[in-house]
Amino acid sequence: MTGHHLAHVPSPADQERDAARRADWWRDAVIYQVYPRSFADSDGDGMGDLPGVRDRLPYLRRLGVDAVWLSPFYASPQADAGYDVADYRAVDPMFGTLADADELIREAHALGLRVIVDLVPNHCSDRHEWFRRALAEGPGSPMRERFHFRPGKGAGGELPPNDWESLFGGPAWTRVTEPDGSAGEWYLHLFAAEQPDFDWEHEAVREEFRSVLRFWLDLGVDGFRVDVAHGLVKAAGLPDIGHSEQLKLLGTKPLPFFDQDGVHEIYRDWRRILDGYEGERIAVAEAWTPTVERSALYLRPDELHQAFNFAYLTTDWDATALREVIDHSLGAMAEVGAPATWVLSNHDVVRHPTRLGGGDPALGLRRARAATLLMLALPGSAYLYQGEELGLPEVTELPDEARQDPAFFRGAGQDGLRDGCRVPLPWSGERPPYGFGPRPGGPSWLPQPEGWVKLTVAAQSGDPDSTLEFYRAALAHRRAHPALGAGSSVTWLDAPAGVLAFRRDATDGSFVCAVNVTGAPLRVPSYGKVLLASAYLEEAGDAGEGFVLPADTTVWWSV
Structure with missing residues (x-):
């Protein structure tokens, strides 16, 4: 396979081992995160919407993913991009209607795609009916x-x-003006002031979310991604932390408002609801915890199904560190019988081509492709963030006046730069908005770089060297090869320093993955037939000499 990075791509007939038709579909699913406001704009207002997502579902089916996870589209004042929910049973008009959500779910199912929706149970919007009543009714009221x-x-x-x-900076408390005009009580908000935290010790809160779960399950969703799953229960008495350094959005320090043991009773209750529906409905925890072992507690057989592996996302491009986090993750998940999950990017972090590149875009994309192929070879479930299949970099040059991340506007908080990974997708055309909306030159809620003309879906489709076709090939092989996907372990192989190599076995075939994370080519054994490589293979060598694995490259072999 000299001079080319693609081998034979399985035919559509080969790909018919559809995860949507199998039990435990979620154990090895590839789940694609859609950030609705940035995916596709159907009506030309510059904001992505549910009809836009629905229209692009065939693209996701062609990409080869198993499920779509939709970030929040609920009725919201949008103080934090929809994570401030005013009505958990309504679609915000900027995204469409409840009928649009229903049609999207039905069409996804017709294409063999599962649908997972975001659930935001830690906090709501300050425009939520409950909170408005709490303010109006004053101190001591049942609603407070x-x-x-x-x-x-x-x-x-x-x-x-x-x-x-607050994780967005400043105190986690805001003082209210009481109905009589006096300065009154304070309310807790771990995020923006517009996002008051629920008190999950109150039975009315628990019953409300049981009802919300059933509402969306009845509409046909296949599961939920649980936002801030580690935050629902606060330590008794709300004790002081006792230190002054700013909290980090993606931090893992033990804190009296995160990862309290009381959350597990809530998720056992939810699991009973999920198990009462046909079709393997699931829940995925966004749980930032001090250790992988603490995350695994959310995934005991009577609790949630998966948790995001943030330890993997934050691991450096280093062979020793990667092997350690892979072993640690697989071991912790095996203890509770849950699948490991793997993720490289999402709507809260710098896109991994930029994160891994150290300021060099070409190196970043090369490493990103290698990291993706490594991730997709690991046992368990993988999460893709919209646009990574196009090789999109982080947009680092957004003007201040265009930014909308609430943390950007608070003096002492996060870097406030999450907008850079949320820029709308480029679909086609020579200039912004690159087919994001229906009109050439039309608006997009965040500006797209002029240089994205070669990164559009249209520009990359059919080009065997493109990142899009690379992702399509990787996902096709993952679906077709019996040793990929589900499972709970890898067999590590001897390899030179700076190379990770492992084998995975199935009854009807074996598979080897090797990744060179160094800046120089290294010789490894020739394991079998090359299926796919993340970069050009200029020299293969014969079986006696071994195989030259280029710098920052991953290769898959069928054995």
């Missing part, structure tokens, strides 16, 4: 018990109730 309202400290209650900070 559904949130964390507390009197302030100090002689006049002018200080926050404790030292907790």
